Amino acid sequence: MPEPTTTDNKERDSEEEDTLSAVDNDPSGELPPDDLAPGEQREMSEQSGMFVLRPESATAVKGKDVSFVAKVDSKAMLRKPSMKWLKGKWCDLGSKAGKHLAFKETYDRNTKIYTYEMSIIKVVDADAGNYRCEVTSKDKVDSCFFDITVEGRPRL
Numbered sequence: 365m366p367e368p369t370t371t372d373n374k375e376r377d378s379e380e381e382d383t384l385s386a387v388d389n390d391p392s393g394e395l396p397p398d399d400l401a402p403g404e405q406r407e408m409s410e411q412s413g414m415f416v417l418r419p420e421s422a423t424a425v426k427g428k429d430v431s432f433v434a435k436v437d438s439k440a441m442l443r444k445p446s447m448k449w450l451k452g453k454w455c456d457l458g459s460k461a462g463k464h465l466a467f468k469e470t471y472d473r474n475t476k477i478y479t480y481e482m483s484i485i486k487v488v489d490a491d492a493g494n495y496r497c498e499v500t501s502k503d504k505v506d507s508c509f510f511d512i513t514v515e516g517r518p519r520l
Contacts, residue, residue, distance in 0.1 A: 414436050414506040421511040421513075424487040424512055425515055426487055426515065426517055430483070431481055431482065432497075434497050435479050443501060447497060449482045449496075450497070457482070464485055464486070467483075468483070493511070494510075496508065
């Protein structure tokens with residue numbers, strides 16, 4: 365009875381390495397689409413992210429107001445996306461709207477872009493920290509992180 369033939373694992377591994385090294389040694393010098401050059405940030409496209417504009421980290425002056433804006437493209441969405449503003453990992457800021465926090469939401473029918481804004485009124489030291497905004501639409505979720513640092517009032 366003849367023995368069944370098997371592929372040697374070492375032989376299979378070397379074939380995979382040859383395929384990988386062929387990609388790594390691209391003579392054109394261009395990176396494959398999924399690789400980024402050192403220090404380069406990934407651009408979010410309609411396929412990989414929903415944000416058109418993400419809030420950026422900021423330094424706020426104690427006693428002054430500061431605002432953060434996020435824009436979401438809804439062209440590929442059937443329903444309105446929902447936005448959550450969070451401090452740290454879990455603290456939902458939506459329930460804390462009032463004298464100190466204000467939230468605003470607008471929609472541009474022409475571009476189908478939702479604009480979400482969070483304003484902190486009269487910044488205090490406790491406002492410093494890590495923040496996150498999270499947008500959800502049906503089965504898609506995207507989030508981004510930003511930091512707030514607080515400085516004392518400038519001397520005149």
